[in-house]
């Protein structure tokens with residue numbers, strides 16, 4: 001194994017480890033860096049700001065494009081983050097482009113869910129905010145919602161083409177902002193085969209970016225996440241429909257998220273080889289890591305996921321987020337290989353361990 005300084009001075013020894021950082025409750029709470037995150041991340045670069053240790057952010061959060069999130073994280077954390085280092089809960093939706101490329105699909109959630117999906121290559125995507133506007137009175141509570149909505153121009157021709165065409169799939173990209181409207185409109189879409197106000201029909205596919213029941217934001221106690229919204233939607237749908245709701249989720253703890261992170265970390269390792277001029281390294285195209293560290297705050301998501309993913313994943317649990325156990329405790333069900341106070345302590349351990 002190599003230390004960071006050895007990596008700089010002995011280019012024949014590339015890193016045999018990588019790190020996946022959770023975001024909420026590990027490096028940020030809301031938009032505030034926590035746990036010495038900036039200092040910890042700076043240690044993964046050399047003095048000129050060149051990346052020396054492969055790392056990614058593996059977050060279930062999202063609602064904005066990876067490029068925009070990378071710019072935000074760079075600004076907040078003071079290190080240069082590239083879009084390829086940002087793996088969000090919805091990033092694996094890209095894999096469904098072949099299936100739904102030209103089909104009408106609805107994107108739900110805070111931020112810019114339709115913009116995110118368009119960037120992935122979906123050509124006929126509409127946000128649920130805009131979709132709801134094409135159906136008069138679909139949300140009877142709308143007049144009471146004083147917060148206002150985004151002002152989409154509702155064109156007559158577009159209205160006809162949208163509300164007479166079947167929605168082929170719904171994607172929950174990020175946290176629903178208006179649960180009552182989104183549950184209503186999704187039930188309309190899902191029970192009618194994608195055509196609100198029509199007869200019942202086969203349920204279109206429903207995809208969630210993740211299934212987090214709770215997460216650590218800026219508020220002292222955990223907030224309800226997308227998993228809570230899923231429970232609400234499922235409970236209502238199953239009460240009004242004979243067949244149970246069918247759905248898929250992609251983020252952590254799904255092994256797909258960890259596989260994907262490993263692939264991206266391998267690409268980064270290859271890049272680091274090239275930067276270090278290791279031209280003849282036999283494994284430069286298919287780098288095998290001895291250890292991949294997952295630093296997370298949510299035992300049922302980050303730790304469970306890394307444990308399920310198996311070798312070479314090594315889960316580390318911080319006490320800055322969802323997990324609030326004392327100094328000597330681990331989580332009883334999803335125990336981490338190591339429990340630390342902060343992300344800085346985790347990085348310190350990793351760099352000493354990899355000496």
Ligand code: G3P
Pocket residue numbers: 022023024025058059060061062175212214215216225226298
């Ligand atoms: O909505 C985001 C939240 O559920 C989890 O984010 O960064 O802790 O995976 P993160």
Ligand code: MG
Pocket residue numbers: 022023024025026215216296297298321
């Ligand atoms: Mg977290």
